[in-house]
Amino acid sequence: VARATAPSSKKSIDPPAGRRRGLSRDMLIAAAVKLIDQKGAEALSMRALAQATGVTTMALYNHFSSKRDLLSAVAQRLIEETHFDGGHADWRTQLRHCFGELRGLCLRHPGLPGLLQQEGTTTGAAFGPMEVTLRALEPVGMTALERVRVFYLLIGFTLSQAAYQSRPAVGLEPSEQIRTHRIAGRGFAAVERLELPQDWDFKESFEFGLTLVLDGIEQNQRRSASRDP
Amino acid sequence: VARATAPSSKKSIDPPAGRRRGLSRDMLIAAAVKLIDQKGAEALSMRALAQATGVTTMALYNHFSSKRDLLSAVAQRLIEETHFDGGHADWRTQLRHCFGELRGLCLRHPGLPGLLQQEGTTTGAAFGPMEVTLRALEPVGMTALERVRVFYLLIGFTLSQAAYQSRPAVGLEPSEQIRTHRIAGRGFAAVERLELPQDWDFKESFEFGLTLVLDGIEQNQRRSASRDP
DNA sequence: ACCTGAACACCGTTCAAGT
């Protein structure tokens, strides 16, 4: 099965050749992003993208092997455009920056969390934030495996928070959701007792969760430092 | 828009009436769960469910107002069947039990994380684990809002880990995913340097992340205790 | 109150044919 990535130049002669090599793929990805941002991820069909770019549906299959391939390229593109490395010396600040950037990207492109969660795209597309995380945690005294695990924890958390905030169809923020559903609730005393603010502060929720995780990492660091001094 | 929840008995006379009130809905949910477990969530269509239950597609719409309504009922059902309260006095043990149960449920029903992530279902369906979390954290010295935030952190983490483990279409575990994709990677030195184990230990990854979060909560507790003694 | 049949407006993808 031919993975339609960069069109592999078989002839080594005449590489630039004057032709707009790959330009079409770039254009299509850009058009797909635009469509997703404007009308939501579920509005992106092969037919809709074809129409938006003035071409037949089947023409798209010369540039992407499947819709899944297209979506994964879209996710990859969005993440590649973002600078996750804030250059901060302190690992806490660096991680806050990295996943704050990811969160911002998700809010600017509300379809992105769903894309990354659904497709197995996450790993392949998310090397940017992964690299930053692994490097930031080097002085912390974790094994490489543990640092990868921290990465998966942070990206899972960030994506789920962002998805929750920008789910267009539902439109109910947590406070409202809980209030709406708990009426019928039976035996959920603590849930029913909850007094929630009028508006849900998504940013503060995110920062709070991030702080807990970073504190957990610091705790881990202290433990391993006291084990081997 | 009529939400097709429990068929609201308009006549207060003759409530039991001998008829199998709601049995059909229960049967359909059970059949949907079976279909999802056997063939994956994407194989569940209204037509397929109708065929599996020996009825016309349109008959389903007498019991569910839409496919979304059906899926949300499925998620709710699965979560209702689970006992998240382990009855542990120690809040750490209690939370470990609660989200360990949720993780187990997701592994037994691989379609569940996707269901909960996609639909805005999470809140409505997940009052069980929410209740346990809120109660477990009562002695920890957090505000109610903070405890809700911890809940969203933990459920987001748990679902994303479980989803990653049981994504059927992809089939590549993290070690393999990273190895596969990083070849083409440019400038991801730390990622390329990674030496990963042959098999990914999902359970240990989950436990590690959970520990970090619980440590973070404890840290938060210590801080608030030192603020007001 | 519940079920059916036909129809509408969509999907992703294959395949043979064009240039």
Place this chain on the structure above:
DNA sequence: ACCTGAACACCGTTCAAGT
């Protein structure tokens, strides 16, 4: 190498009609 047109095998949902 790239694009087209027709077709296949699906979707969720509406609507009028049956009992």
